[in-house]
Amino acid sequence: DIQMTQSPSSLSASVGDRVTITCRASQSIITYLNWYQQKPGKAPKLLIYAASSLQSGVPSRFSGSGSGTDFTLTISSLQPEDFATYYCQQSYSTPPITFGQGTRLGIK
């Protein structure tokens, strides 16, 4: 199974900051990497698929990059509604579908 590791596990930032979250796969997954945002008490929401494609309706301040084993999610200018937990997920070798452990983005 492909293991997904996110870093950091948590971080604090301020409104307007540029934030980057990293996801590393245990083997190459080409660009089969997806990002989700989850707010407390809510279901995860797809943000980015195929490493860099923005899901419809997602603000352009979110972007994704990477290939192979190393990927990043960047929020260019944090907004109050962006404080949430973010998960990466690989879709290269399934089953199983595997997620990273999550990165909790809090307010500084």
Next chain:
Amino acid sequence: QVQLQESGPGLVKPSETLSLTCTVSSGSISNYYWSWIRQPPGKGLEWIGYIYYSGSTNYSPSLKSRVTISVDTSKNQFSLKLSSVTAADTAVYYCARVYSAYDKFLDYWGQGTLVTVSS
């Protein structure tokens, strides 16, 4: 747009079987894979399994011996059964649509339902 809604008991006794149903609306269940994912309180996401509308299934290796996912295309529903539950199975259970057979990310999710295992 597609909507998913989980339903089922919120409390299950240890050793019994957890049963949930996901109803798909504003879209057909045909031609897609459909998945169950769970999240223990305060923890991350765990994939349980998925089913194609035709009935073929794949399960998480760690849960395979206890999980059954089925589909009822006439009702636009798919279901989860998890047997011999323990407190470790207490979680929010989500159903979700798999985007495609070639790229299995989850593009639509239900709101989730909390299932507590307790006597």
